[in-house]
Amino acid sequence: MTRQDAGTLATVLQQQALPSPPNTTTQAQSITTQAQPSSLLSQWFQDSGTNLEAETSAPETIPSLHHVPQQSPSGPIILPVGPTPSPQSDQLAPWADDEQLVNLYYLNFHSSHPILLPRSWYWKNQYPRYLKAVVQLIGGHFCPTASRDSLRERVEQELDHVGQETPERVQAQLLYAVYLFAQHHSRQGQQVLDSAIESALNLGMHRQEFAAAHAGSLTVLEESMRRTWYELYVTDGCVAALQRKSTFKTNTVTARVLLPCDDIIYEDGMCFMPATLDDFHDNVFADEEHVFSSFCYRIEAVRLLGRVLTITGTQGVHRDLVQAADNALAAFIHHLPRSKSEAEIVSTFGEVDELMFQTHTIIQYSTILLHFPRGDLVSLDPLSQHVPGANNTKLLCPCNRQHVHSIKAIEASKTISMLAALRAPVQRHSPFFVYPLALAAVVQLAIGAIHAKSLSGCLEQHSDKIKLMLGVLKTMGRHWAAAESVLRVVKKMACAVFRDGRRAAESSPALRRDEAMDNCVDVCPQILPHGEWLDTVHVLQLSELMGHDNAWLGDYVSHFS
Incomplete structure (x- = not known):
């Protein structure tokens, strides 16, 4: 169906029923009006057998909507006859x-x-x-x-x-x-x-x-x-x-529910021919690419997240399972239609496709969950090991590819920060965006801690990413308490990484910052030895917010207390 045909169909449907204003006193009686099918609709569906x-x-x-389908013992769903009992509204205001x-x-x-x-x-x-x-x-x-x-x-x-x-x-x-x-x-x-x-x-x-x-x-x-x-x-x-x-x-x-349509079709009330899950999964091998709704890609992203969860935090996972999950995540990005790519989720009018925004976030979140615990960002060095998940590294990945896992986790955190940087109303993002954002911040803090020790010139880049994430969390915190809680914790961790690192940089002429750095969020550098900075960081709270297993972390914190 072309967009022009869709617009024509929308006009026909909108002429049949206009929204009624809210009734603040009593509920009006339902009035049903039967409309005659237009010639356009008749022509469109003349070969489909559709009841126009x-x-x-x-x-x-x-x-x-109180007429609820009942399921018979044999399985088919039937609609009840007559109205169903209403709730005890007489007991309410x-x-x-x-x-x-x-x-x-x-x-x-x-x-x-x-x-x-x-x-x-x-x-x-x-x-x-x-x-x-x-x-x-x-x-x-x-x-x-x-x-x-x-x-x-x-x-x-x-x-x-x-x-x-x-x-x-x-x-x-x-x-x-x-x-x-x-x-x-x-x-x-x-x-x-x-x-x-x-x-x-x-x-x-x-x-x-x-x-x-x-x-x-x-x-x-x-x-x-x-x-x-x-x-x-x-x-x-x-x-x-x-x-x-x-x-x-x-x-x-086992669910075989037909897939959702695009929002523009939904808004116009024209959801006539939904696709199936088989249609979606077989599309990869089709001769001609079919573009599905953003909701469909979001569903697939969560399915891949589920695959990652089955091997996350588990010892003794075979590397082939990890590689298979990584392949699936990478393949998902490659097979996205151009219109659903990260670069295209913002329209020419500046509107963000929120469902594709979530889709890309979930894929990058899954990538961090898969690779960060298996990487070598957090080592036994006191300067860099105070990040949740550090102690899982050698247990989860006894191999020589830890640096590859770290690189993939870092790249995923960068992508999440780029999504956070989109010029869009932050309050329209799902509240669940808080948690991928927090985990991406942890990855940036981990690499920032390493660069703070080495006095690398790219420390300010990590600081800028953290300040961006803190800003998004601050804005979301005006509406959602979870964002406000995460903001407080990430700020304290960031202080432990960037503040002392900034002092170290200022002591080095080659890496001295502009005075404008003093106006930045007072967040962190050079990690103090023996975990002194950890004393002021609610690392257990942050770990719990992001879903880390706190069993090992409790022992880890007590080791430095």
Whole structure:
């Protein structure tokens, strides 16, 4: 379908239904209007056997999503007849929509986690109160006048009164889990995420037929259901990497859900012909390259992350497994279409493709997780060994290729810093960007510590990268507590690396810096012997935030205490 045809189809659909304004008092009765198929649509689908009346019907108000598919013992999914019981809303305070918070949600958060219906459809859809509460809670974190505590209390109250497992409940819990991790409430976030995954599996959302059975003929709702399952998969994988698990639940499930479409198609409500996982994986060997949606490449990046996690932090891993994972990560980058490459994720209008931004970040994050523990950046030298993960080096890679692992980890950290340097609204990045950014900072601190000792002239380059990462964390910290926590820890580690290194450089005429260096973030150089700088660094806290195994690190810190 060409972009011109897509635009024409969008015009037809938009003429059939315009978004209704928010109702802050009562919910209006659903009014369904049947539209006649246009000649253009008839011509487009004349050979496809598509039911045009079903595809082009755009109701003024989307039917309630409370009609939850039930699964029979034999497996097929059927829709229940009649309305399902509503939550005990009589026990809750009266509900009032806040259009400003909803708009802030869609402006700053939706593009990174796009599972709900497009903004133009939001007010037409009778989303349940508990899902609306989560939307307004997240939107409230981008509004300085919003009462965040009150919004969170409202979410807790609404979710406590949800008894039945529904797709909307899965969506609400998924978004709330992301929020909790962003606020550094990891334990509760994991519980909410586990509950969302369990409900999704019970509903059968991992089955290919679920989306169509639940949505009827409304293709935009089908797409929302598909996106919800894959967003569970992505979130589960990112959390597993954060906590350094060897696997994650959704990665062990056989799911054949059709792949999400591009956001521009989703926004126009024209998700007619979704691709399959087989289509995506077979594309590498096809004669003609097919460009898939950014969401698809993001899913594949998490799948590769899962492969890395299975061999991360494990002793005795055969080098062939490490090489195979490395090959897969490198091949992914080479096979990306030009339009999805790192250089193309910013449009000519300056808009960032947030899903491809995440995709590239996840690939580089996976590369660091794979190579940094196996490299030789952190040795037994007191000047450079105080970085989380140092003691794993010789255990994980008893070979003579440690310098190669280090180079790959350094290059991956550089790429993450380049992504962080994009001139884009930082608050629109996923909160999960905090953790790859923190790990990239650790790699830069490791190489910076080595260069501080050798009085290398490139120390300032590492300092600039760290200051960039600190700046991004500072901006994200205005909205998410996890970023603020990581910022404090990375600052203290950076001080231990660059401050003393700067003093050493100033004592050398050849490497003396400009006075402007005094205006920089007071972050670190030459590591003091016997781990003196470690006394002021919450290295265990940073290690935990990034998912490092603290068992060895606790012994390591106690050794210098």
